[in-house]
Amino acid sequence: MSVEQAYTQCRAIAKREAKNFYYSFVALPPHKSNAMCAVYAFMRKADDLADDESLSIPERRQQMAHWLDDWRHARAGAPTDDAIFVALNDAQRRFQIPDHLLEKLVQGTTLDIQETKPGVRILEIDGEPYEVYESIEALYDYCYLVASVVGLVCIRIFGYRGAEAEKLAEETGLAFQVTNILRDVKEDGERGRIYLPLDELQAAGLAPADVVQDDPQRLRPVLQSLAAKAKAMYLASDHLIPMLDRDSRAAMWVLAKIYRMLLERIESMEFDVFSERVSVPTATKLRVLGQGMVMTLWNRVAAR
Known part of the structure; x- marks a missing residue:
């Protein structure tokens, strides 16, 4: 081949x-x-x-x-x-791209089939076992492996300058993954996985059992708290983009824009991620891509 x-x-x-x-x-x-x-x-x-x-x-x-x-x-x-x-x-x-980053990427993917997971507690809800992350720190460790490592691989392909870019890529990856977690609360619960951290639930007077009740009104304080954390982390992408090679900046902008719009849609639906799967419409994505392509052409002209 x-x-x-x-x-x-x-x-x-x-x-x-x-x-x-x-x-x-x-x-x-x-x-x-x-x-x-x-x-x-x-x-x-x-x-x-x-x-x-x-x-x-x-x-x-x-x-x-x-x-x-x-x-x-x-x-x-x-x-x-x-x-x-x-x-x-x-x-x-x-x-x-070093092997160790891809090994970490696979390590994150295989967390869900490992016998034991750091920071995860097995709790019984209605007679069924559920995996629950104990703290926001434990959740961030998971997000690092499944998303931040992806960011570290991507910027090697994009090309970048400055050691700070790696930290910004890690934080941007965290923002993407927390957005995914907010979108997928229902699907993850059906698979016996609760990514809303136990400490965040308890701070809102809730328990893991509340996550599988399909009640967005009850869960809203926790979902809002995680959304606020993600919004703050998206600022890292704004600082990262100018540090990338000119021919890659539009790609990072398109990706961050679409994920930010996904988070905004979740917020606009008042965090009802149970009635339907939240997504950004294809037409909207194509419009963002069109803006990105214009940015790409502009960067090519500016680089001459």
């Missing part, structure tokens, strides 16, 4: 699955867009293995272990016909 064919397959995965992320990929130069699609396809595969509910947890762990062994062998030079591995190897070489 050629590298070009591998990137084409990864792009198809990203276009089909990436939702918000894919709109930012389009605003990048082709070689950077290809690399982002390869990284996304790698993340998607890890997510799919971890979330495959047709398999037991032990079976998922075994599948994940086999897949990781195959990836590590491919990284060491073993022949592979896996499109994701071929494309990712090329992206890592082009943009000096």
Whole structure:
């Protein structure tokens, strides 16, 4: 399999699955867009293995272990016909993406199938076990692995100057993931996972059982508190964008804009994330992408 064919397959995965992320990929130069699609396809595969509910947890762990062994062998030079591995190897070489960041990325993905999780308590609600994060600090540790690490990978592809960019990328990733958590309260609860931290619930006079009651009115103080934290963290993206290479700034702007709009929609619906899944309409995303493409052209002219 050629590298070009591998990137084409990864792009198809990203276009089909990436939702918000894919709109930012389009605003990048082709070689950077290809690399982002390869990284996304790698993340998607890890997510799919971890979330495959047709398999037991032990079976998922075994599948994940086999897949990781195959990836590590491919990284060491073993022949592979896996499109994701071929494309990712090329992206890592082009943009000096270290293995340890991708290992951390997978570590975050596999948290949900680990036997024990730091900062997570198993509580019984209506006779069913639920995983509950004990504190906002424990939740941020989780968000770091599943989102901030993604940001650290992305800025290596985008190109950046200044050590501060890494911290800003981490904080921007936290903002994205907290937004996802707010959107997915219902779906996560149906899977036995409560990401609204226990300390935040208790401060509002609530208990984990209240999260699975589908009552946005009751949960609103906690959801508002997390939304306020996310809004403050989105300011990091404003400082990060000027530190990126000119040809990548629009991509970061598009991504941050769409996620901010998602948070704003959640707020405008008074945090009713139970009646329907909150999303940014495709037409709105395309409008944001159009603005990003204009920004891209302007940056190209300014760089001459």
